[in-house]
Amino acid sequence: MALAAQDRIRGAIIGAGGRGRYLTGEFKEIGVEMAAVCDVYEPNLQAGLRVASSGAKPYGNYRRLLDDKSLGIVVIATPDHWHAQMTIDAVQAGKDVYVEKPLAHTIEDGFRMIEAVRRTRRVVQVGTQRRSFDLFLEGKKIMDSGVLGKVRLVNSWWYNHTAAFRKASLQGKLDWTEWLGNTEKRDLSPERFFNWYWFWDYSGGLLVGQAAHVMDAIHWFMNSTHPVAVTASAVRPNIAGAEVPETCTMSVEYPEGYLAVFTLGYQAMRYAAINDQMKQFHGSRARLDMGRESYALFRENPKAVDLKPESEVRRPDAFNGAARAHIRNFLECVRTRQDPNATIEMGQSTNIVLCMAMESLKTGRRIQWNQQARRMERV
Numbered sequence: 529m530a531l532a533a534q535d536r537i538r539g540a541i542i543g544a545g546g547r548g549r550y551l552t553g554e555f556k557e558i559g560v561e562m563a564a565v566c567d568v569y570e571p572n573l574q575a576g577l578r579v580a581s582s583g584a585k586p587y588g589n590y591r592r593l594l595d596d597k598s599l600g601i602v603v604i605a606t607p608d609h610w611h612a613q614m615t616i617d618a619v620q621a622g623k624d625v626y627v628e629k630p631l632a633h634t635i636e637d638g639f640r641m642i643e644a645v646r647r648t649r650r651v652v653q654v655g656t657q658r659r660s661f662d663l664f665l666e667g668k669k670i671m672d673s674g675v676l677g678k679v680r681l682v683n684s685w686w687y688n689h690t691a692a693f694r695k696a697s698l699q700g701k702l703d704w705t706e707w708l709g710n711t712e713k714r715d716l717s718p719e720r721f722f723n724w725y726w727f728w729d730y731s732g733g734l735l736v737g738q739a740a741h742v743m744d745a746i747h748w749f750m751n752s753t754h755p756v757a758v759t760a761s762a763v764r765p766n767i768a769g770a771e772v773p774e775t776c777t778m779s780v781e782y783p784e785g786y787l788a789v790f791t792l793g794y795q796a797m798r799y800a801a802i803n804d805q806m807k808q809f810h811g812s813r814a815r816l817d818m819g820r821e822s823y824a825l826f827r828e829n830p831k832a833v834d835l836k837p838e839s840e841v842r843r844p845d846a847f848n849g850a851a852r853a854h855i856r857n858f859l860e861c862v863r864t865r866q867d868p869n870a871t872i873e874m875g876q877s878t879n880i881v882l883c884m885a886m887e888s889l890k891t892g893r894r895i896q897w898n899q900q901a902r903r904m905e906r907v
Contacts, residue, residue, distance in 0.1 A: 537859065540564035540599050542590045542614055543606035544576025547628060551603050551851075552579045555626075558855055560601070566593045568707045569721075570700035588703060590614055594621040601862060604628060607724045608731045610709055612637035619650040624862045626855070628655040629740040631875030633731070635883045638876040639902065645872045653858035653868040654875035656744040660857045661850035663843060664745065667816065667823045670839075671749045675825070676811025682746050682788040686738040686805040687796040693723045693769050719769060726770035732886040733772030735760075735792045738805070739885070743780070744870070744878040745807055745818065746788050753877050756781040757907070758884035759894045766795050778885040802844045814838075821846045880904075 539560045541552045544567040556562045556579070565576035566587035577584050587593040594602070594617055602618045604611060604627040612632040618625050631654055632638040645652045658664045670676075697718055704716045711729040714720070724730040725737065747753070762776030774794035781787055798804075802821040809816040815826045817837075821844055824837035854869065861868040884895040884904050894907040 535863075536561055537600050537862065538563045538598050539601040539603060540566065540593055540596075541576055541580065541603045541605065542566045542593065543604060543610075543628075544572045544579075545605065548572075548603070548605035549576055549579045551605055551626070551628075551855075552576060554851055554855055555603060556581060558852065558859065560859070564593050564596060564599060566590045568703040569698075570702070574700075589706065591617065594618055594623065597622070599623060601626065601859075607707075608736070609633045609711055609729065612641050613709070615641050615652065616644040619644050619648040619652065622648075622650070624651040624858075626653045626655065626858050627875075629744070629875065629878075630732075630736055630882055631740075631872070631879040633883075635876075635880055635902075635904065638879045638883075642872050642876055649865075651858070651861045651865065651868060652872045653854065653861070654744075654870040654872065655851075655854070656741055656870045656875070656878070657850040657854035658741060658745050659748060659869040659874075660854035661847070662853065663821065663823065663841065663846065664818065664850075666841065667818050668749055670816055670823070670825055671809065675814050676809060676816055677813035679750065679809050679811045680786045681810040682750070682786065682807060683810065684742045684746065684789065684805075684807040685791040685793065686734075686742060687793045687799060688804055689796060689798050690734070690767060690774055690794045692767060693719060693726070696722045723769070726765070726767065726772050728771050728886070728890070731772070732882055733770070734774060734794050735762075735772065735776050735778070735885060735889075736882045738792060739778065739790050739882060740878055742790050742805065742807060743788070743881050744874065747874070747877055749807075749809065749818075750782070750784065750786065750788075752782050752784060753873075754783070754899055755881050755884065755897050756783050757894055757896045758881055758888055760885040760888035762889055773889070776889065778881075778888070780881055780885075800844070801847060802842065 537560045562580040564585045567573040602623045604614050760778040762773035765773045777791040807818040817824045822842040824840040827838050857869045888895045896905045
C-alpha cells in the first residue's frame with residue numbers, strides 16, 4: 529500500500545560503520561525517523577545510535593530488526609558479501625530497501641535479489657547516486673541528444689592514494705561468526721574486519737567499489753544492460769597484506785559495438801574531488817567528459833591545437849547533493865510504489881561486469897557473458 533505524503537516513515541540502518549552513519553544522518557535530515565540501528569560490532573552500534581533518532585532501538589542481529597513491523601524501510605550499508613541476503617530477507621519481511629553498491633558479491637546472488645524484489649513487489653534503490661544527481665541528469669540529456677555521433681570508446685578512471693591497511697584493534701564486542709556469514713570460517717582477525725575491502729571473500733576491492741559507480745553511469749549513458757566480455761589486468765598488490773590489487777584496469781566489450789575501459793590507480797597522488805575521476809565518451813563528432821562534479825562537451829575540431837569545450841559546467845563540492853537527491857527519489861517511490869532511479873536490475877547489470885572483472889583478475893582469462901544461460905564463461 530502506498531503511504532500518504534504526510535505519513536512519517538520509520539527506518540533502520542543495518543551496518544553502522546562510516547558509510548552507514550552518513551546515510552543515517554542523511555535519511556534523518558530528510559525526515560525519516562531512524563528508529564533502529566543494527567551492527568555486529570558494539571562500538572559501531574553505539575556510534576550509530578548517537579546519529580539516529582532519539583530512542584532508536586539497538587540490534588546485534590539484523591533478523592530480529594526485520595521482525596519489527598513498524599519499520600517501513602531498511603538501509604543496508606554492510607560489507608559487500610552481506611548485501612544480497614540482507615536485501616532478500618528485508619523484502620520478504622515487507623520492507624523497502626536502500627542498499628549500498630555494489631549490488632552483490634556474486635552474479636547468482638544478484639539474480640536471487642531480483643527474483644525476491646519482484647516477487648514481493650518491494651521498492652529497492654541501489655546506492656548509485658549519480659542517477660539522481662542533477663549534473664549527471666544534464667549530462668545524460670547531452671548524451672541522448674545525439675550530438676556526440678557514434679560512440680565506440682569510453683575511457684574512465686579513478687585516482688587516489690591508499691598507503692597501507694588501517695591499523696586498529698577491537699574496542700568492544702564483535703560477533704565474528706555473524707560478520708563472516710557464508711564466507712570461509714576463519715579465526716578472529718581485526719585486520720580482516722577493519723580492512724575487508726582488500727580481501728576476495730568480502731569484496732572486489734576498490735576496483736569493484738569505485739567501478740560500481742563508474743560502470744553504472746556508463747551503462748546509463750550508453751543504454752547498456754549487459755556485456756559481451758570482460759578482461760581485467762593488474763600489478764601485484766602494493767599494499768601490505770592485501771589480496772586485491774589497488775592498481776588495475778578492466779576492458780569491457782558491449783553488444784552495442786563499443787569498448788569501455790576503467791582504470792583504478794590508488795597509489796597515485798590525491799586530487800580534489802572534482803578532479804579525481806572521469807568518464808570520457810568519445811563520439812565520432814564530439815567528446816563528452818563527465819567528472820564527479822563537472823562535465824564538458826568538446827566538438828570535433830582537427831585544426832585546434834588547444835581544444836576548448838563548447839559547453840562546460842564545474843560545481844566543486846556539489847556531490848553530496850547526489851546522495852540526498854537519491855534518497856529523496858527512493859522515499860518518493862516508497863510512497864508511490866514506482867520504480868526508483870537505480871533499480872535492482874540496473875544494479876545487477878553492473879554487478880555482472882564487476883564479478884566478471886574479479887574472475888578475470890583471479891584467472892588471468894578473458895571472461896565472456898552468456899546472456900541466454902545467465903552465466904559467465906572463461907575463454
